[in-house]
Amino acid sequence: MKIGICNDHAGYAYKIKLLELLKEKGYETTDFGTGSEESVDYPDFAHPLAEAVESGRVDCGIAMCGTGNGMAITLNKHQGIRAGLAWNTEIGRLVKAHNKANILVMPARFITYEMAVEIMETWLTTEFEGGRHSRRIAKIPICK
Ligand code: RB5
8 A cells, every 4th residue: 555644844743653553563654744843834845745645655654753634634625635633542443444535644743753653544444334434425425
């Protein structure tokens, strides 16, 4: 599975460690930046990740900023993206099982690194439940 990852300055420290972990686990990763803790604008990194997921260049994505909201708001402007913000493990499970989130967003300034790992692993290994949730996610795009 190919995973794209992006972050702003607030998500940089976790991104570096999560990338290493993903590689150890055998995932193919693409880093969409940013590459340091210097202050940047999250849309500059969210849009390229969203485009890569929409085009199929990567299978799914992980995005982090301070609250996660800047990333989620930007990513969800893309019709093919379902970016879900998760700050605990159960939400990480539900955002895949019910919402089939193709990008996981985490609030780096509000969770520990250990929580980020647990949420990410849960989201990666949870299956979409389908059924009534397929009907619901089919109604999300506003232009087809
Ligand atoms: C950066 O200070 C912060 O605004 C950003 O990481 C994010 O929380 C925005 O939504």
